Amino acid sequence: MRIGRHGFAFDVLTAVAATMGAVAARLAIEHVVGGVAPFVLTFPAVMIATLVGGGRAGTIAAVGCQLLTIQYVFPNWVSPHGGISTDLANMVLSTLALAGTIWATASYRRAAAVMRGRCEQQVHTLSLLNAEMDHRTKNNYQIAAGLLAHQSLSSLDPAVARELDMAAARLETIASVYQDLPAQLDHTRSIDLADHLERVVSLLRAGAAPEYITIRYRADHIQASSDVAVVAGLIVNEWVTNALQHAFGDGPGRISVDVADKADHIRVTVVDDGGAGSRIDEGQGQGQGSKLMTSLAKAIQGEVTIGYHGGTRCTLVIPAGARS
DSSP states (O other), rough: OOOOOOOOOHHHHHHHHHHHHHHHHHHHHHHHSSSSTTTHHHHHHHHHHHHHHHHHHHHHHHHHHHHHHHHTTTOBBBBBTSSHHHHHHHHHHHHHHHHHHHHHHHHHHHHHHHHHHHHHHHHHHHHHHHHHHHHHHHHHHHHHHHHHHHHHHHHHHHHHHHHHHHHHHHHHHHHHHTTTTTHHHTOOOEHHHHHHHHHHHHHHHTTOOOOTTTEEEEOOOOOOHHHHHHHHHHHHHHHHHHHHHHHTTTTTEEEEEEEESSSEEEEEEEEEEEOOGGGGTTTTTTTTHHHHHHHHHTTTOOOEEHHHHHHSSEEEEGGGGOOO
């Protein structure tokens, strides 16, 4: 594992910056308290240079700091009484200590770089595996939906065929969310709710809506979690499907699907202009459809309301805090 290397100019600039920082700090300290330990700031400067630029930058910083120390702190190399002076002994010992500091810091830097590289490789591998799992899951849902749709064609009971078609549509809605996950895997793992619900509406428009029924769709682009996208898609699928089945009979009509990004919530609305037959629970027995939608909404902290005013108006409100 190769760690990133900088050019010589970068190492020099790093060393000079660290050395000048140590000098500035030293002058500030001397201005307040004189005569403090001369090497107190050399070691931090060398460590910082080594961490930022590597061993070469640390060595350059150490040489610079030692030259400044010789010039201004320990100018005497020979003892007045003969032999090695205390200044020279201090310089030798501090230089050896700095060499050890550079080696230890550079070793830590290399080890950290290797570990970081391994972690990045593992994250990349897991991302690929997760993307492959999402792809396989989507395919499995679509296969199951296709089997249900095929079975509905073979059913002699219209009610059973209708339920099988609805189950297939639900699976298609769940599968569609996996189309967004791989693209978001390296970022926020959020999904554009407008694009996701547009695919849900397009599936219904192409596969379930007669030519005489118009489905209009308008949405603000909103980033939401996959959980929110799945639930919102299932609820929209259910409401539009019910409107197609019960709202218009054999006559023309219009269904509107709107997704609005409000200050403190997301509002998803499905409105039809059908007559009394558009009530959402007709044909589902004891309001089971509404109960299912309410339970799904609660899973994402949402709330469902249904009203009837010359048609049916179904609203899903998702608090802003539940979108991620």
